[in-house]
Amino acid sequence: MEYGTYTIQRDSERKETGRTFVGIKTLWFVFRSISDYDIGIYPGISSSEAVKIKTYYIPDVEKGLKVKINDIIYDITGTNFDDNRKYRYWLLTRVKL
Numbered sequence: 679m680e681y682g683t684y685t686i687q688r689d690s691e692r693k694e695t696g697r698t699f700v701g702i703k704t705l706w707f708v709f710r711s712i713s714d715y716d717i718g719i720y721p722g723i724s725s726s727e728a729v730k731i732k733t734y735y736i737p738d739v740e741k742g743l744k745v746k747i748n749d750i751i752y753d754i755t756g757t758n759f760d761d762n763r764k765y766r767y768w769l770l771t772r773v774k775l
Contacts, residue, residue, distance in 0.1 A: 679704065679705050679706070679707040679731060679733065679745060679746070679747050680699075680701040680702075680703070680704045680705070680745070680746045680747075681701070681702055681703060681705070681739070681743050681744065681745045681746070681754075682699055682700050682701040682702040682703075682743065682744060682746070683699075683700055683702070683742075683743060683744060684697045684698065684699060684700070684744060685697070685698050685700050699744065699746055699751065701746065702743070703736070705733045705734065705736070706733065706734070707731040707732060707733045707747075707768075708731065708732045709729060709730070709731055709732075710730040710731060710732050710767065711730065712728060712729075712730045712769070716730065716769055719756065720755050720756050720769055722755060722771065723755055723756075723769050723771060727771055727772040728755070728769065728770065728771050728772070729747075729752065729769075729770050729772075730767060730768065730769050730770070731747075731767070731768045731770065732765055732766070732767055732768075733765065733766050733768065734764065734765060734766070735759050735760075735763045735764055735765055735766045736766060739754070739757055739766065739768075740754075741754050741756075742754075744773065745768065745770050747770075750772060751772070751773040752770035752771060752772055752773060753770065753771050753772075753773055754768060754769075754770060755769040755770060755771045756768075756769045757769065
């Protein structure tokens with residue numbers, strides 16, 4: 679699992695010609711099941727395009743970042759962490775390119 683941003687390539691006429699994923703950090707992760715509690719907080723994640731993962735806690739996560747898992751890009755729908763701030767749970771929605 680890698681999280682980061684996109685850089686957009688443009689031609690001389692400023693038209694978008696492509697996008698490149700630029701990773702910030704790579705993390706170990708485990709897939710988790712999406713609970714009814716998660717769906718109650720983030721109703722949009724009830725689709726089959728959503729996943730939940732668990733990583734060690736890192737403080738520098740922003741909602742506008744992207745997540746890349748096995749060459750599939752996801753938007754960060756939301757994150758939360760446990761009481762001890764040892765683990766972070768990521769709720770992700772697949773990006774349709």
